Amino acid sequence: MATDTAPLRRRFGLPRLVQDYGVYAAVAALVAYNAVFTPNFLDSGNLRTQLVQVAPVVIVALGMALVIGSEGIDLSVGSVMALAAAIIPLYLGFGVWPSIAMALIAGVFAGLFNGVLVAVVGLQPIVATLALLVAGRGLALVFADGQLKQLHNPDLLALGSDDVAGVPIVVLVALALTVVAAFLVRSTSYGRQLTAVGGNRAAASLAGLPVRRILIVTYILCGVFAAVAGVLATSRLTASDPSTIGNLIELSAITAVVVGGTPLTGGRIRIVGTVAGALVMQLVRATLIKHDLPDSTAQMAQAVIILAAVYVARERRTR
Structure with missing residues (x-):
């Protein structure tokens, strides 16, 4: 009797396996390679540096994963980071938490602006968010008078430098937001509707x-x-610099989401995969740089990874 094996091929086919588990295998392979061939890779100081560097990308990528899951895109996230950075000094005289609250409120209004343009006005997401990509950073530079502002508030700076039980605060924030995003996607009606x-x-x-x-x-x-990523980046930099904070992070975030297995066509969101995707891109760049290859090589390697991830996603859809 003939047996239809198509469902099994769809479930266990190579594109499906690569998209579902390839990013985790890549993280494991990169860690194993560096543990053997990269001096001092497993030192606590180096691991701390890698995690602190990737934490803002993870945070931005989590929000990007939600948007891409809706079949959208948000090119303005870097400008929103810059806007948050510019707002913090304006309200720091009232205390660190009021200044952070105002920065987060700016994020709310930026998202509301994009959401209304997409959902109500009906603009394409790439067009709607491109507008804020340009205007947001311009507004941030206006708030900052076009100048870098050095920050000295110890409570604010502690967010970027202190640890809790040996884990940097920025990493703990990224972990907490990962749990929040995963809960929203998997355990709420909002996630199912999204x-x-x-x-x-x-x-x-x-x-x-x-x-x-x-x-x-x-x-x-x-x-x-x-x-949130903008606040943490500002505290790490110990200065508000809207001209540089968040520059091109939208590309890193989109890459992490795609490499993590979330399709650009929407309808599926992989939160843990997004975090793993950010780790892959960070590890690839760190590996090449630590072996004395220029940063341009790392950028080309990341481009190859993006193309491979998109190709695998396409192959999965066509099977």
């Missing part, structure tokens, strides 16, 4: 889902995550 909207927006609307509200909330969350 993947439904990303999978087929017209069908979701016909089914009575509040598509506009879901999209607006998603872009707001992305804006808040970017603002």
